[in-house]
Amino acid sequence: MHKPKIQVDTSNVVIDVRKISKSFGDLHILQEVDLQLYNGENLVVLGRSGTGKSVLIKLISGLLKPDAGEIQVLGQHVNQLNESELRELRLKIGFSFQNSALYDSMTVRENLEFPLIRNKRNLTRAEINREVEDVLDGVGMLSSINQMPSELSGGQRKRIGIARTLILRPEIMMYDEPTAGLDPITCLDINGLINEVQERYQTSSIIITHDLACAKTVGDRIVMLLDSKFERQGTFEQIFNSEDERVKAFYDYNFIL
Numbered sequence: 716m717h718k719p720k721i722q723v724d725t726s727n728v729v730i731d732v733r734k735i736s737k738s739f740g741d742l743h744i745l746q747e748v749d750l751q752l753y754n755g756e757n758l759v760v761l762g763r764s765g766t767g768k769s770v771l772i773k774l775i776s777g778l779l780k781p782d783a784g785e786i787q788v789l790g791q792h793v794n795q796l797n798e799s800e801l802r803e804l805r806l807k808i809g810f811s812f813q814n815s816a817l818y819d820s821m822t823v824r825e826n827l828e829f830p831l832i833r834n835k836r837n838l839t840r841a842e843i844n845r846e847v848e849d850v851l852d853g854v855g856m857l858s859s860i861n862q863m864p865s866e867l868s869g870g871q872r873k874r875i876g877i878a879r880t881l882i883l884r885p886e887i888m889m890y891d892e893p894t895a896g897l898d899p900i901t902c903l904d905i906n907g908l909i910n911e912v913q914e915r916y917q918t919s920s921i922i923i924t925h926d927l928a929c930a931k932t933v934g935d936r937i938v939m940l941l942d943s944k945f946e947r948q949g950t951f952e953q954i955f956n957s958e959d960e961r962v963k964a965f966y967d968y969n970f971i972l
């Protein structure tokens with residue numbers, strides 16, 4: 716599958732997580748975790764269930780506060796922002812989550828207009844139409860503009876969901892389990908779309924997944940969360956060329972069992 720060759724500029728850090736710790740009672744989820752997302756890259760975060768991947772996204776977006784450490788997003792210290800500054804910052808982040816379902820009673824067009832009208836109040840009708848059509852074209856779904864979500868396949872709904880996120884032109888994309896619940900062919904399709912989005916919209920993205928085929932296809936770099944830390948970072952090959960039993964178990968589960 717085509718993967719755009721991305722020249723990642725490591726001097727341009729979009730998300731900078733430094734020595735973050737987070738516990739819930741006696742449950743130490745993240746311990747002195749460091750993570751950098753560079754401008755324009757697709758960074759995959761791998762980890763078993765319950766290792767704290769979603770907690771990490773909530774910390775980055777300011778929905779949770781760390782016990783220790785510092786997080787900067789697009790140069791802003793997340794934990795020093797007030798609620799309205801956080802809302803502004805979150806508009807620059809596109810969240811594509813498993814539970815971010817489309818509104819069933821709205822057409823595809825209306826689903827896409829909704830975030831635009833709510834967040835960019837001064838747009839004219841012509842501008843709204845242009846934005847909706849442009850972003851639908853970008854995800855290859857323009858011909859479905861007047862359809863209802865119930866008339867679309869799971870993969871098509873996923874595409875529309877990503878379009879709805881892209882319509883606010885985020886600088887950063889956060890994909891949480893983008894291929895969960897999809898058949899293998901549709902997974903390939905969505906992986907291709909994640910790469911297309913990176914190329915077309917010049918986004919920097921964090922992709923959380925258990926799906927190693929997805930990690931391999933979309934990841935410019937992969938980090939693996941093990942025992943509350945990112946213990947392995949690198950390309951897919953660098954990550955899995957390892958004698959570490961925890962890494963081997965993860966690989967075997969995906970490809971052999």
Ligand SMILES: Nc1ncnc2c1ncn2[C@@H]1O[C@H](COP(=O)(O)OP(=O)(O)OP(=O)(O)O)[C@@H](O)[C@H]1O
Nearest residue numbers: 739742744762763764765766767768769770771925
């Ligand atoms: N607000 C909270 N209060 C208490 N415990 C929490 C809270 N949020 C998360 N946890 C706990 O933190 C741990 C990590 O949760 P998280 O949702 O980040 O896991 P995950 O790696 O995203 O898992 P999965 O891959 O299954 O989605 C879990 O044990 C969860 O129960």
